[in-house]
Amino acid sequence: MNLAQLPVGDTARVVTLSVSIDLAQRLVALGLRRDSVITVLRRGWLGGPLQLRVGGTEIMLRRAAAQQIEIIAIDMQTKAQTATQAPTEMNPAEVIP
Amino acid sequence: MKRIALVGMPNTGKSTLFNRLTGGTARVANWPGLTVELACSRILLGAQMVQVFDLPGIYDLTGGAEDEQVAQRFLSEASLDAVVLVLNACQLDRQLALALQLKALGAPLVICLNMHDEAKRAGISIDVAALSAALDAPVQLLSAKYGHGLAECKKAIEGIFSQPAQKIDFSHIPHTANSANLHAREKQLFERCVQQAPTLNEGATARLDRLVLHPWLGLPLFILMMLALFQLTYAIGTPLQDLLEAGLTWFKDSALLPATASLPSFWQGIIVSGLFDGVSTVLTFAPIIFLFFCLMSVIEDSGYFARAAFMMDGLMSRMGLDGRGFVMLMMGFGCNVPAIMGTRVIRDHKARLLTMLTIPFSLCSARLQIFLFLSGALFSPTHAPWVVLSLYLASILIAMLTAVLFKAKFKSNEPFALELPPYRLPLLTHIWRRGWGEARDFLRLATTMIVLGVVLVWLLTNFPNPQHSYAAIISDFLAPVLRPIGIESTLSIALIFGFVAKEVVLGALSVITGHEGAALATQLSHTLDPVSAYSFMLFSLIYIPCISAIAAIKKESKSNLYTVFSMTWSLGLAWMVSFVFYQSARLLGF
Ligand SMILES: Nc1nc2c(ncn2[C@@H]2O[C@H](COP(=O)(O)OP(=O)(O)O)[C@@H](O)[C@H]2O)c(=O)[nH]1
Numbered sequence: 001m002n003l004a005q006l007p008v009g010d011t012a013r014v015v016t017l018s019v020s021i022d023l024a025q026r027l028v029a030l031g032l033r034r035d036s037v038i039t040v041l042r043r044g045w046l047g048g049p050l051q052l053r054v055g056g057t058e059i060m061l062r063r064a065a066a067q068q069i070e071i072i073a074i075d076m077q078t079k080a081q082t083a084t085q086a087p088t089e090m091n092p093a094e095v096i097p
Numbered sequence: 098m099k100r101i102a103l104v105g106m107p108n109t110g111k112s113t114l115f116n117r118l119t120g121g122t123a124r125v126a127n128w129p130g131l132t133v134e135l136a137c138s139r140i141l142l143g144a145q146m147v148q149v150f151d152l153p154g155i156y157d158l159t160g161g162a163e164d165e166q167v168a169q170r171f172l173s174e175a176s177l178d179a180v181v182l183v184l185n186a187c188q189l190d191r192q193l194a195l196a197l198q199l200k201a202l203g204a205p206l207v208i209c210l211n212m213h214d215e216a217k218r219a220g221i222s223i224d225v226a227a228l229s230a231a232l233d234a235p236v237q238l239l240s241a242k243y244g245h246g247l248a249e250c251k252k253a254i255e256g257i258f259s260q261p262a263q264k265i266d267f268s269h270i271p272h273t274a275n276s277a278n279l280h281a282r283e284k285q286l287f288e289r290c291v292q293q294a295p296t297l298n299e300g301a302t303a304r305l306d307r308l309v310l311h312p313w314l315g316l317p318l319f320i321l322m323m324l325a326l327f328q329l330t331y332a333i334g335t336p337l338q339d340l341l342e343a344g345l346t347w348f349k350d351s352a353l354l355p356a357t358a359s360l361p362s363f364w365q366g367i368i369v370s371g372l373f374d375g376v377s378t379v380l381t382f383a384p385i386i387f388l389f390f391c392l393m394s395v396i397e398d399s400g401y402f403a404r405a406a407f408m409m410d411g412l413m414s415r416m417g418l419d420g421r422g423f424v425m426l427m428m429g430f431g432c433n434v435p436a437i438m439g440t441r442v443i444r445d446h447k448a449r450l451l452t453m454l455t456i457p458f459s460l461c462s463a464r465l466q467i468f469l470f471l472s473g474a475l476f477s478p479t480h481a482p483w484v485v486l487s488l489y490l491a492s493i494l495i496a497m498l499t500a501v502l503f504k505a506k507f508k509s510n511e512p513f514a515l516e517l518p519p520y521r522l523p524l525l526t527h528i529w530r531r532g533w534g535e536a537r538d539f540l541r542l543a544t545t546m547i548v549l550g551v552v553l554v555w556l557l558t559n560f561p562n563p564q565h566s567y568a569a570i571i572s573d574f575l576a577p578v579l580r581p582i583g584i585e586s587t588l589s590i591a592l593i594f595g596f597v598a599k600e601v602v603l604g605a606l607s608v609i610t611g612h613e614g615a616a617l618a619t620q621l622s623h624t625l626d627p628v629s630a631y632s633f634m635l636f637s638l639i640y641i642p643c644i645s646a647i648a649a650i651k652k653e654s655k656s657n658l659y660t661v662f663s664m665t666w667s668l669g670l671a672w673m674v675s676f677v678f679y680q681s682a683r684l685l686g687f
């Protein structure tokens with residue numbers, strides 16, 4: 001599933017960013033990285049961009065670019081679980097690049 | 098002398114801090130990418146003279162658009178005594194990497210966690226001591242907008258001066274897009290030092306966005322805002338303008354005329370009908386300028402620009418532009434020059450050139466003066482606001498039309514991501530400073546360029562003699578071009594001077610007609626009818642921005658050919674649009 005397919009209001013975890021290197025660099029700086037949790041807030045009219053929330057940041061991203069971002073949807077139950085488990089669960093895996 | 102630089106991601110409050118530190122007037126707006134050039138000021142910090150540099154925001158230490166490169170180049174070349182890294186305390190989850198990177202390069206860091214007020218409201222608590230220990234650098238909570246924590250920041254900067262100045266080596270920085278290691282460390286640091294209380298109810302920004310970004314309400318809301326912008330300016334400004342005009346007329350009648358009565362008629366003419374009439378007509382617009390920019394600063398600082406980019410991106414992408422281009426057009430409503438420079442945030446050169454081609458059509462505050470005056474003189478008070486609004490819409494439509502026509506020539510497909518910052522309320526001091534700053538620049542212009550302009554116009558219209566003046570010769574020469582678009586050839590001098598600065602146009606008109614202020618309005622209503630006046634306004638809107646805008650286009654495009662092309666297109670289009678409007682209006686019997 002890619003980010004452009006995620007319904008408005010839903011949350012997902014980023015799997016891969018297969019966008020151009022320049023855009024990838026910008027997205028990473030804006031907090032949209034592998035494993036970040038991302039919410040689609042709305043879609044612009046006339047095929048306009050997506051409004052996303054990642055961490056403490058809201059960004060807009062065109063749908064064409066969003067199609068190149070692979071995600072897995074998180075439904076609300078597992079989200080509540082990962083939220084409580086997150087600190088212990090994720091750190092060891094993260095340190096090894 | 099010590100040198101320090103303010104570094105950080107866009108929109109973190111660097112310019113706000115710069116103004117706080119130096120008492121300067123760097124422009125501040127809630128839009129990532131407003132500062133695109135270095136600013137510098139000297140201050141006394143403790144016992145030392147310190148040179149403070151405000152840099153454009155950077156997302157990374159390498160790569161990026163031209164605005165980022167300005168900052169990166171400066172950082173790699175300058176030897177700095179302190180690098181003041183400004184981070185947004187609400188976005189440490191993604192901004193701490195910059196601190197880790199700069200620290201690894203050995204920069205003499207002082208870290209300011211700005212927007213502490215917003216972080217507190219969002220329930221974010223930060224372990225400053227742990228962060229400082231982990232980064233091995235002083236860390237200070239700051240609220241640059243309100244000045245909280247400023248004294249401590251200054252102390253922290255002074256404290257770091259004991260170390261010798263350093264040059265940062267930029268030659269071996271790894272690309273951040275795939276430096277998982279850096280981001281893993283960032284994440285660890287964030288989780289260790291920052292706690293966020295879970296927020297359940299949606300914030301004010303989300304609630305406002307539902308209205309502002311509404312698919313159907315968004316656009317009408319934008320138009321309503323434009324209408325409010327100039328209507329409010331006009332409603333509050335006109336009484337002030339009348340007052341100023343009355344004062345100037347009183348001065349003319351009771352002081353200037355008696356004082357110049359004994360002078361030879363040449364000198365009396367040049368002083369009274371040239372200088373005074375011309376300049377005073379322009380000067381009465383100072384309150385309008387002040388109010389307009391006060392209101393503009395509210396829009397800039399609110400965060401609306403980024404929403405406009407979101408809202409218009411779908412439409413703009415069909416014209417080969419993107420949402421940022423629309424923001425530049427809005428910025429151009431103030432003045433085209435900073436908007437042209439603002440295109441630096443667009444990385445793709447062709448996309449930048451196409452955006453730059455559209456900006457000169459943005460109805461700037463100088464052109465607004467002409468339109469307010471003429472629409473007030475020739476249309477009824479109920480019609481005048483709609484006339485001005487129609488010109489704003491024409492300005493946007495013409496910009497879009499230009500993009501559509503040339504998008505094949507400047508084909509690009511730059512993928513981009515843009516931050517949507519939260520809505521913010523500007524401080525009164527900020528609004529005042531922006532309004533006053535622009536009004537002061539306007540007065541400076543009025544007392545230099547415009548003085549020169551109106552004196553020249555007077556000389557042209559009176560030499561060799563008023564019946565066969567140089568102005569008349571020029572008018573006769575241009576008449577075949579201007580008659581088909583309904584512009585009386587006597588006005589051609591005003592248009593020629595409008596090429597230098599649009600502010601001169603009204604001054605020139607008053608010199609040409611020999612009337613000022615209200616008398617000028619009545620005089621114009623005799624010589625022009627609404628159709629020819631509207632044609633004149635359309636032409637003034639489109640034909641060429643002004644000398645400074647052209648200089649900015651040349652500087653940013655680095656191409657003479659492009660600059661000439663842009664000017665030729667504007668001039669040609671202006672004539673065509675006015676021609677089509679004027680002739681069809683006449684055909685329809687108006
Ligand atoms: N709430 C809050 N807003 C701030 C603070 N500092 C700056 N701002 C706002 O943040 C926006 C960006 O500021 P600016 O100085 O232009 O950021 P720059 O791009 O880093 O130069 C503006 O709307 C400022 O008014 C702060 O301490 N608190």
Ligand SMILES: [Mg+2]
Nearest residue numbers: 111112131132
């Ligand atoms: Mg700035």
